[in-house]
Amino acid sequence: MERKITVTAVLLGMTAIILGAFGAHALKKHLTVEELLTFETGVKYQMYHALFLLFLGLTTLVTEKGKKTIFQLVLFGVIFFSGSIYLLATKTITGIDFKPLGIITPIGGTLLIVGWAILLWQILKDRR
Numbered sequence: 001m002e003r004k005i006t007v008t009a010v011l012l013g014m015t016a017i018i019l020g021a022f023g024a025h026a027l028k029k030h031l032t033v034e035e036l037l038t039f040e041t042g043v044k045y046q047m048y049h050a051l052f053l054l055f056l057g058l059t060t061l062v063t064e065k066g067k068k069t070i071f072q073l074v075l076f077g078v079i080f081f082s083g084s085i086y087l088l089a090t091k092t093i094t095g096i097d098f099k100p101l102g103i104i105t106p107i108g109g110t111l112l113i114v115g116w117a118i119l120l121w122q123i124l125k126d127r128r
Helices: 002-025 033-058 064-089 099-125
Strands: none
Touching (some): 002 064, 064 099
8 A cells, every 4th residue: 555655656746847837837828827836736746745645654653554644535635625726726728617516516625635644543443
C-alpha cells in the first residue's frame, strides 16, 4: 500500500507542477485573471494533497486500513475538487459550460476534509 500511495503522490505532484506551468504560460493569454486564480487554486490543492499522500505513504502512525481509506478519500477528493476547478476555470477556452459539474467541487472538498479527519483520528488513537 505504501508504494501505491507514494507513487500516486509523486504523480499528483508532478502533474500539479505541469499544470501550474501550463496555467502560468499557455493559459495566461487566454483566461481572465479571475479564471487563472481559480485554476491556480486547483493546482495548489492538488500539490498540497500530493504532499499529504507522500507523508501518508511514509508514516507509521496510521494503520494499513486507515491508509487505504485516507488514500481513496484524498485521491477522489483531488480528482473531484481540483479536476472540477480545472474544467470550470477553462470554460472560455473549451466553450463547454461545466457549471452543472460545480456540485462536484464541494463534494471533493468534503472528501479531502474527511481524509484529514481520519488521519487526525488515527494519530490520536495511536498509543505508542
